[in-house]
Amino acid sequence: MENERSSLIAWLQAGPMMLVFAAFFLLPLVSVAIVSAWNYNEYEMLPAFSFRGYTDTFEGCISGLPDLCTILKTYAKTIKLCFLTWAITLLVGFTIAYFLAFHVRSRTWQIMLSLLCTIPFWTSNVIRMIAWIPLLGRNGIVNQGLIDVGLIKLPLDWLLFSEFSVVLAFVHLFTFFMVVPIFNSMIRIDTKLIEAAYDAGASGFQTLVNVIIPLAKPGIVIGSIFVITIVMGDFVTIGVMGGQQIASAGKIIETRLNALQFPAAAANAVILLGITIVIISALTRLVDVRREL
Amino acid sequence: MGDKRPKSFYFLAAFFVAYVLFLYGPMFAIYILSFQGPEGGLTFPMNGVSLHWFRKVFEGNGIVDIGAAFKRSLALGVVVMLVTVVLSVAAGMAFRKGFAGASVLFYTAIASLIMPSIVTSLGIALEFRLVDDLMINHGADLGLGWLSEGWTTAMGLFTSGLGAHLTWTLPFGLLIMFAIFNRFDGRLEEAARDLGATPWQSFRHVVLPIILPSVVGIGLFGFTLSWDELARSSQAIGSVNTLPLDLQGLTTTVTKPDIYALGTITSSVSFVVIFVALGMMKLLQARQMRHGSDAGKGLV
Numbered sequence: 001m002e003n004e005r006s007s008l009i010a011w012l013q014a015g016p017m018m019l020v021f022a023a024f025f026l027l028p029l030v031s032v033a034i035v036s037a038w039n040y041n042e043y044e045m046l047p048a049f050s051f052r053g054y055t056d057t058f059e060g061c062i063s064g065l066p067d068l069c070t071i072l073k074t075y076a077k078t079i080k081l082c083f084l085t086w087a088i089t090l091l092v093g094f095t096i097a098y099f100l101a102f103h104v105r106s107r108t109w110q111i112m113l114s115l116l117c118t119i120p121f122w123t124s125n126v127i128r129m130i131a132w133i134p135l136l137g138r139n140g141i142v143n144q145g146l147i148d149v150g151l152i153k154l155p156l157d158w159l160l161f162s163e164f165s166v167v168l169a170f171v172h173l174f175t176f177f178m179v180v181p182i183f184n185s186m187i188r189i190d191t192k193l194i195e196a197a198y199d200a201g202a203s204g205f206q207t208l209v210n211v212i213i214p215l216a217k218p219g220i221v222i223g224s225i226f227v228i229t230i231v232m233g234d235f236v237t238i239g240v241m242g243g244q245q246i247a248s249a250g251k252i253i254e255t256r257l258n259a260l261q262f263p264a265a266a267a268n269a270v271i272l273l274g275i276t277i278v279i280i281s282a283l284t285r286l287v288d289v290r291r292e293l
Numbered sequence: 294m295g296d297k298r299p300k301s302f303y304f305l306a307a308f309f310v311a312y313v314l315f316l317y318g319p320m321f322a323i324y325i326l327s328f329q330g331p332e333g334g335l336t337f338p339m340n341g342v343s344l345h346w347f348r349k350v351f352e353g354n355g356i357v358d359i360g361a362a363f364k365r366s367l368a369l370g371v372v373v374m375l376v377t378v379v380l381s382v383a384a385g386m387a388f389r390k391g392f393a394g395a396s397v398l399f400y401t402a403i404a405s406l407i408m409p410s411i412v413t414s415l416g417i418a419l420e421f422r423l424v425d426d427l428m429i430n431h432g433a434d435l436g437l438g439w440l441s442e443g444w445t446t447a448m449g450l451f452t453s454g455l456g457a458h459l460t461w462t463l464p465f466g467l468l469i470m471f472a473i474f475n476r477f478d479g480r481l482e483e484a485a486r487d488l489g490a491t492p493w494q495s496f497r498h499v500v501l502p503i504i505l506p507s508v509v510g511i512g513l514f515g516f517t518l519s520w521d522e523l524a525r526s527s528q529a530i531g532s533v534n535t536l537p538l539d540l541q542g543l544t545t546t547v548t549k550p551d552i553y554a555l556g557t558i559t560s561s562v563s564f565v566v567i568f569v570a571l572g573m574m575k576l577l578q579a580r581q582m583r584h585g586s587d588a589g590k591g592l593v
Contacts, residue, residue, distance in 0.1 A: 127556040134322050
């Protein structure tokens with residue numbers, strides 16, 4: 001009796017959140033799946049079964065061989081940007097987390113410095129993108145500085161609205177998602193283990209590779225999942241920092257939507273989701289996410 | 294691991310400082326540039342100092358109504374914050390008791406967190422479009438004529454827009470609740486129960502005061518993430534725009550520092566909220582320290 005009441009209360013407490021996810025997350029995903037298999041004309045979707053959304057997406061992929069078709073080129077570019085961002089955020093994020101976890105000794109300082117890294121996350125991404133314009137533009141500080149020093153004669157064009165600026169902005173915006181989980185894994189490492197490694201004669205580097213990295217692996221995997229899923233689906237950063245000139249998996253969906261080709265947009269979303277799920281499930285093989293909270 | 298700092302410390306400290314400069318430098322560059330003189334451009338050097346560009350933002354530049362977008366974003370942010378706090382705390386309490394479907398809810402929240410935003414946004418847009426089509430074409434057949442009469446769309450700031458934001462803020466709220474309760478001493482609740490407290494009394498007088506600083510943290514995430522949200526809102530907000538959407542639209546059209554002024558205004562709201570929230574958390578923690586435990590103080 002007591003137990004039944006308690007579980008009824010738990011249901012009432014968790015119910016509202018479940019309803020929100022059902023209405024605004026699960027049902028939308030179902031809608032995407034259904035609409036992706038509908039037909040469409042120039043201005044509306046037609047509720048009749050058709051794989052046109054998919055076939056249109058891969059149009060010319062076979063006849064155009066050996067050249068890559070648009071969709072495959074776009075995915076290749078997205079994956080390349082994703083990989084670069086992942087590698088850099090991992091390197092930077094790991095180093096920052098390592099410093100915070102092992103070199104900052106007082107708890108107060110640890111909290112203060114973590115906050116310092118977190119505060120930008122609570123401010124606007126768009127503003128943090130725009131913020132690069134005065135630095136990287138043709139007349140920006142970087143180009144002016146390089147010209148003044150005499151290293152270059154003409155301003156560098158590739159600093160802004162390029163793949164370089166896209167990756168730079170990704171690193172700027174999303175390294176936070178690496179720092180937090182890796183730091184979280186690191187502060188749980190028993191410092192006695194590290195002392196034991198030193199006592200056993202391990203060098204700093206050996207300790208890092210054989211003790212710290214394996215124990216920080218859950219954090220590394222969680223951070224990687226965050227960064228990869230964000231970058232794979234991104235269309236805002238690539239749009240703003242790429243000067244609306246660079247194609248990406250997310251931007252295809254946006255373009256199709258703006259053209260009111262809903263089934264094609266949905267088909268692209270299904271493809272994006274499929275690829276993302278493959279990457280994530282490969283990563284989660286390596287770690288049990290739930291145990292890490 | 295002696296007391297003397299190893300050489301690596303200084304190297305890593307320098308790296309950390311560089312990272313912080315990298316984080317904040319560009320932001321502060323545009324805050325400074327937003328005070329350009331009327332003749333100033335998008336880059337340094339400063340061409341005089343003035344509030345000219347802020348005045349321009351408030352006057353409106355004819356493209357978008359910034360004031361209205363500001364109010365919409367503020368209202369939505371507050372609602373998202375309140376809903377996130379209430380739903381997260383409630384669900385967090387449920388997870389402590391355990392319930393059938395707990396792991397389903399947990400994994401749904403994680404999936405919602407890492408789902409590419411464009412997919413969520415598209416999904417909500419399609420879902421509402423399907424509902425609209427159903428109401429317009431078949432509303433009368435379903436006996437809903439009274440409702441479907443003159444139906445245009447169910448999409449809006451506080452329907453699809455609110456939902457889109459919640460798919461982003463609720464997972465953060467839930468994860469923070471998990472973090473809180475992982476460090477929570479359950480014996481406090483048992484003690485309250487042994488002393489005859491009802492579940493509500495034990496929550497209100499024992500649990501809530503202890504977790505309150507972190508609950509403020511959930512509110513902070515709820516508001517700031519909504520205030521700056523862009524990707525999930527993009528397709529799911531209906532006919533009106535939020536402030537970040539307008540700001541993104543301006544990036545392609547505006548070539549004057551008024552976009553920086555707008556950035557400074559938007560960021561000021563974020564910073565005020567952040568510092569008020571952090572201040573509240575600090576105060577609440579200090580109060581806990583004062584009133585909290587009398588263990589070890591002996592009998593008075």
